[in-house]
Amino acid sequence: MSYFGTDGIRGKFGESPITPDFILKLGYVTGRVLIENNTNPSRKPSVVIGKDTRLSGYVIEGALQSGFNAAGVDVHMLGPLPTPAIAHLTRSFNADAGVVISASHNPYFDNGIKFFSGDGKKLTDEMQTAINDKLTAIMSASEADNNTIMPIVDPAKLGKNNRINDAKGRYIEFCKGSFPYQYDLSHLTVVVDCANGAGYSVAPRVMRELGANVIAINHAPDGININADCGSTHPAGLQKAVVEHGADVGIALDGDGDRIVMVDETGALVDGDGILYVLATQGADKAKGVVGTLMSNMGLELALKSAEIDFVRAKVGDRYVMQALEANGWILGGEPSGHILCLDKSRTGDAIIAGLQVLAVMQARGRALSDLVEGFNVLPQKLVNVRLSEMKDPFEYPELVAAFDKARAALAGRGRLLIRQSGTEPMIRVMVESDDEIECDVLANDLADQIKAVLG
Numbered sequence: 001m002s003y004f005g006t007d008g009i010r011g012k013f014g015e016s017p018i019t020p021d022f023i024l025k026l027g028y029v030t031g032r033v034l035i036e037n038n039t040n041p042s043r044k045p046s047v048v049i050g051k052d053t054r055l056s057g058y059v060i061e062g063a064l065q066s067g068f069n070a071a072g073v074d075v076h077m078l079g080p081l082p083t084p085a086i087a088h089l090t091r092s093f094n095a096d097a098g099v100v101i102s103a104s105h106n107p108y109f110d111n112g113i114k115f116f117s118g119d120g121k122k123l124t125d126e127m128q129t130a131i132n133d134k135l136t137a138i139m140s141a142s143e144a145d146n147n148t149i150m151p152i153v154d155p156a157k158l159g160k161n162n163r164i165n166d167a168k169g170r171y172i173e174f175c176k177g178s179f180p181y182q183y184d185l186s187h188l189t190v191v192v193d194c195a196n197g198a199g200y201s202v203a204p205r206v207m208r209e210l211g212a213n214v215i216a217i218n219h220a221p222d223g224i225n226i227n228a229d230c231g232s233t234h235p236a237g238l239q240k241a242v243v244e245h246g247a248d249v250g251i252a253l254d255g256d257g258d259r260i261v262m263v264d265e266t267g268a269l270v271d272g273d274g275i276l277y278v279l280a281t282q283g284a285d286k287a288k289g290v291v292g293t294l295m296s297n298m299g300l301e302l303a304l305k306s307a308e309i310d311f312v313r314a315k316v317g318d319r320y321v322m323q324a325l326e327a328n329g330w331i332l333g334g335e336p337s338g339h340i341l342c343l344d345k346s347r348t349g350d351a352i353i354a355g356l357q358v359l360a361v362m363q364a365r366g367r368a369l370s371d372l373v374e375g376f377n378v379l380p381q382k383l384v385n386v387r388l389s390e391m392k393d394p395f396e397y398p399e400l401v402a403a404f405d406k407a408r409a410a411l412a413g414r415g416r417l418l419i420r421q422s423g424t425e426p427m428i429r430v431m432v433e434s435d436d437e438i439e440c441d442v443l444a445n446d447l448a449d450q451i452k453a454v455l456g
Contacts, residue, residue, distance in 0.1 A: 003135055004128055006317040006423025008114025010103050013056040018111055020063045022139070026113065027067020028150055029134035031159070033127065034073055034096045044159060048093055050078035050086040050167075051101035052198040052256045055223035056111045060101045064113070069159035070152050078167040080221075082198045082257025084350035085171035087120040091347070092170060097123070102198065102256035105233045105337075106424075108224040120347040122319040168202055175206045178345040179356045180284075183363040186211035189247040190359075191263075193238040194219040195231025197255035203352055207251075210356075215245055227254065232261045232338050232351075235269055243267040249362070249369050251355045258318075259338035260351035262358060264369035272338040273300040275358055277376040278369075279342070280332055281307045282361050291324040291333030291341075293317075294418050298433050299378045306375070316420060318349045379415065380437035382444035384430045391426040392455045394419060403450050407432070407443055415440070419447075428455070 003009050003017055009026070011018040034045040047068055051057035057080075065075045076093055078086060083100045090098030098116035106112075115123040115131075123131075138150055152158075190212045194200040196219070204216040217237065218230040230237055232254040242250040242263045250263030262270040270278075273296055280287035281304070289310035292300060296313060304311045312328065314320040318339040325333045325343060334340035340354035362369060394400045407417050415434035422429060428451050432444040 001136060002132055004132060006319070007104070008100075008112050010106070010110060010112030010424045012109055013054075013059075013111045018056075018060075020059055023060050023063040023113065024067045025138050025150065026131075026135060027064040028071045029067075029138060030097070030099075030115070030131050031068045031071025031073035032134060033130045035071065036130075037127070038096070044072060044074050044157075045096040046074040046076060046093070047097045047099055048076040048078055048086060048090050048095045048164075049099045049101065050081040050083075050089075050198075052103075053080050053196060053200065053221035053223060053226050054103070054108050054111055056109075057101045060111060060113065064099060064101070065161055069161065071159065072153040072157045073159040075159060075161045077161060077163040079163070080198050080200075081167060081171060082202065082253070082350070082352070083114070084258055084346060084348050084353070085167070085198075085202070087116045087348040088171060088174050088346065089164075089167060090116050090118060091120040093164075094118070100256065104256045105227055105231070105254040105259065108226050108228070112424075116348070122322065122348070172202055172206055172209065175202070175350075175352045175356065176210060178342075178353045179210055180360050180364075183360060184211040185359060185363075188249065188359070188362075189213040189215065189245065191215045191217060191238060191241045191245060191247045191250040192219075193217050193231055193235070193241075193250065193252040195227050195253050195255050196221040196225045197227065197231065197253065197257060199253045199257035199352065203251070203253060203257070206352055206356070215241065215247065217241055231255060232259045235261050235263065239263050239267045239269065249359070251351075253351045254338065257351050258349045260340060260354050261338050262355065262369065264373070266370055268370065270369060270373055272334050272336045272340055273297050273378070274373050274376055275338070275340055275354060276300060276332065276334050277303055278358055278361055278372045279340075279354075280304060280309055281375070282365060282372055283357070284360075284364065287330070287332045289328055289330040291321050291328070291330060293321060293335050294420065295336050295431060297336060297378050297381055298416060299376060303376045317423065322348075379433050379435060380440045381431065381433045382440040384444045384448040385422075386428040386430060386448045386451045386455075388426045388428065388455050391421065393421065394428055394451055394455060397454050400451060400454055403447060407447060410443070417443075417447075
């Protein structure tokens, strides 16, 4: 079986597979794969481990480092930092892999583990398969067999742990370095919603150190308030704060700091599609092409076409956006949810860096964010999530396939239908786009009701 979803391994803490026993074994087998792929026998492989602000992160952190150490791998502990910070520091420390303990935008009771390769990119499919194969063998073995399948290395070859005390400062300087040196933010008031997550400390500091008047909200994590009615998935509070404070712009992160949505000075939301439009059409260099996903609004595709910028869609997930960018030789891509990749600045989706690039465009153009998104007209879109008791494939049920075909025929030439299984939860996502807002709402909810009735 495959333990990996679209973005690592994720689930409710305390339930399989997110249990201390499983995570210990995950650390061990990942360590063994790193050792087997080690091309420098004069040194032990090493990993960096960072996390978001969930209470369960302490337990997972301890289990992971024990597994890595038992396999003979050294561990650098980074503490709470955004996911893209771990990607950057993996390269900075010349580590063999980076490990992030986070469930991103999910509630506090969920948690997960995702990996970066030594070059700061998402783990390759080959490496992920090797880890999964070893993990499957251990999880299916009897307790007696575990001693053979999971042998502890000679005590003299065990891995060591050390905590990196300046990790936060290193990442802050990296982010600031992505902002054009000739500008600063001294004339801007910026509201930053930290989602009580991994960016609670670094995001406000980056903006302040670049000169902005920063109003930080949701920046006091307590281990269970991460993503709770705040952050990029719940931007209403940010929209209200921007208007109340008369701010120039608002920025919302998600729990692990790799997603961003923005709010203009009027309180209007600018999602990942809007951010891509601004950066592609009005950045220092006009984009050659942009990679979106199956979820990208058709309005973005039409706006980029009008600007004579190529656009392609990848599967949902920033790893697939990255693959499409590399295949086309482009540098800009992302998702409506706010995963934005600027490959000339960072190797992975980074909310803080993406936000800084938009602020740089505002500076260079001398225009408000509301002005920059003019020309990007969003088609009405309705997304309905259908939670199931267990994951089932809706395309295996003829009555549902017939309903989907009928809906697509009705939308032909005017919109899109996308039915997608979540890679991290037992959920079916129903997305309808149309030039008719009422049709969007009715059709999406009708299909969601049919899916729920058939799949339970």
